Amino acid sequence: MQVAVIGCGYVGLATSVVLADLGHDIIGVEIDPVKLENLSNGKSPIFEAHLQEMLDAGIKAGRLSFTDDHVSACGQAKVIMLAVGTPTRETWEIDLSQLESAIDSIAEALSSRNELNGTPLIVVKSTVPSGTTDYLSERLGSKTDKPYLIASNPEFLREGQAIFDTLYPDRSVIGANESSAFEILDELYSGLVSQNFDDSPPLPGRPDGYTSPVPVVKTSPRSAEMIKYASNAFLATKISFINEIANLCEEVEADINDVARGIGLDSRIGPQFLKAGIGYGGSCFPKDTKALHHHAGSRGYTFTLLNAVIEVNRIQRYRFLAKIRRALEPMGDKTIGILGLAFKPGTDDIREAPAIDLMRELNRDGAILKATDPRAIENAKLEFNSCEYLDDPYKVAEGANALVLVTEWPEFLDLDWKRIAMVMSGDIVFDGRNCLGREGIEGAGLSVIGVGR
Ligand SMILES: NC(=O)c1ccc[n+]([C@@H]2O[C@H](COP(=O)([O-])OP(=O)(O)OC[C@H]3O[C@@H](n4cnc5c(N)ncnc54)[C@H](O)[C@@H]3O)[C@@H](O)[C@H]2O)c1
Incomplete structure (x- = not known):
């Protein structure tokens, strides 16, 4: 099936490579010129396990390409997926401008679409409040006379496991008002629902005990959005x-x-x-x-x-910061090493990452900061640059009065704490994820301050 995926971020790219692997023809539409250039050169602009390999395979098979031209991408597609961002404003109200702009581009594409290409199904994968799919449908209907179908199909993948979750979901949720919309998505997802695909590399293998068919919840768009x-x-x-x-x-x-x-x-x-x-x-x-x-x-x-x-979540970061301040005061001359910048392991995403907030506060206190992360250093540099970023956690520990673990990357779980103790100038390790083995750290003569213990 021919599919246009609008927005090639974490959701759009994971969806694109998986659908291409299942045999569909995918055109990804991306307006960010840097991301598009990377994709056009066959390079993933984000890190997710298995993503680069599946991108290579999809492009090689001729089933995956990228463009910034909505009209050509949507002109022939049977399914048009919307996977653009839906951030919130300061007021906590959702900002639908990326979706609205994408819908307006679809309207333009539909207006010049050859009717022999059939009625396309627009699928809203972006996370939106109940009633948004109806609103987008009205907006589209007001801008084109051409027929279309629309459905809500929210995405549940977890960053860090985006490909795995797309291939082996707990469930699929589809909200639509017309039976033909359900039928088209049944066809699009039939391989996934029945798990009728070869899970050998570059795919992550199917987990033991994973059963098919994958449950599909079919409901109204408003209920799907609420789910x-x-x-x-x-x-x-x-x-x-x-x-x-x-x-x-x-x-x-x-x-x-x-x-x-x-x-x-x-x-x-x-x-x-x-x-x-x-x-x-x-x-x-x-x-x-x-x-x-x-x-x-x-x-x-x-x-x-x-x-x-x-x-509670807002305050939790500050409670942890208060512990660091209490233990190290005065902060002015202290060197603090940060282990982990991404908001979670397995990703390079630093959106709303606790580490960035923490570093801003410690920097305001006058602390000298060093930090490392297996994947997120480049993104962190764009957000906060009053820090020395290093690839090696042992270098981060050198001369540090304290280390603060913020992201539980596996790389940090079995560090050589004796080696770290020898190069640190202080002796405190703050464990923001309660994931470090206390015995090893305390055995090296360091103390651990965690959360709730
Ligand atoms: N990231 C996740 O883990 C996750 C999981 C489930 C659902 N979601 C939801 O999926 C949606 C996308 O999230 P994401 O993390 O992939 O976002 P993202 O910011 O990584 O990607 C969105 C992409 O859309 C592009 N874009 C914006 N407007 C466009 C347009 N008009 N045409 C073409 N491209 C356009 C942006 O340049 C960007 O690359 C959001 O609604 C989000 O809440 C995200």
Whole structure:
């Protein structure tokens, strides 16, 4: 099937390479000239495991190409997917301008489209509040007389595992008003739903126990849109909940890691998203919780619980910062090494990354900063440059009064702490993710300050 994917970021690219692997013909449309140049040269502009290899394979097979020309890309496509950004404004209101501009380009493309190419299906993959697909449909209808179908098909991939999640989803959610829209997406996703594809490299292998068919939830566009927001709001709630329990553990001298394990073994609760730490970041949870809260308010509903989730997460970073300040004061002459810049392991994305906030505050305190990350240094440099960025964590430790682990990259989990202790000038390791083995660190003569223990 011929598919145009508008927006070649984390979602658009992961979707494109996977659909190309399943045998579809994909044209990715991207307006950022640097990203487009990279893609046109066969180079992924972002880091995700398996992405570059699948991009190579798709281009080599002649099933994947990129352009900035919406009209030519959408002129023949049977499916037009929207995977552009949906950031929030300062007011927490969602900013739909990227979607609106993409819809306007689609209107232009449809107006000059040859009717022999059939009626295209527009698929909204971007995360949007309930009612947005209807709004986009009205906007498109007001700008073209040509027929089209529209559906909501929210994306649930996790950055760091984008390709894996796209190939092996927990479920697929489709919201549409016409049966023909469901039929087209059934056809597009048939290989994925039945798992009828070869999972050998460059694909990540199918996980043991993964069963097909993948459940498909078919519903209205408004419910599909709400499923996405409610999922992210629930996961964010779990994180803020365990962080509050962790804060309480500090007061009563309990250990949050043991408490979380004890809670998570209850099958009604489950162990996931019960890791206490510095709080959630990234391009999704912060903006989606705020957008849902604002959306509720705009409909006259005060989402009290969600407000608390957002506030707990905001404060959590500052509680952790306060620990660093208390232990190191005065900060003026202190050198602090930061381990991890990406908002989570496995990605180069630093949107809403706790490390960037933390470094800004420590810099304001007058601390001297050194930092490392396996993938995100180049993006971090664009955001914050009052820091010496180094590839080697041992170099970051040299002369540091303290080390602060912010992202739980596997590379940081088995560092040689004796070697680190020998080059540091201080002896404190702040573990913002409660992921470091205490014995090794304390055995090297260093002390560890974590969260909730
Ligand atoms: N990143 C995630 O983990 C994730 C997961 C699930 C859902 N989502 C949602 O998916 C959407 C996309 O997220 P993302 O992280 O991939 O964003 P992104 O910022 O990485 O990518 C969006 C891309 O769209 C391009 N773009 C914007 N307007 C365009 C236009 N008119 N034509 C062509 N290209 C255009 C941008 O240049 C950018 O490259 C958002 O709504 C997000 O909330 C993201």
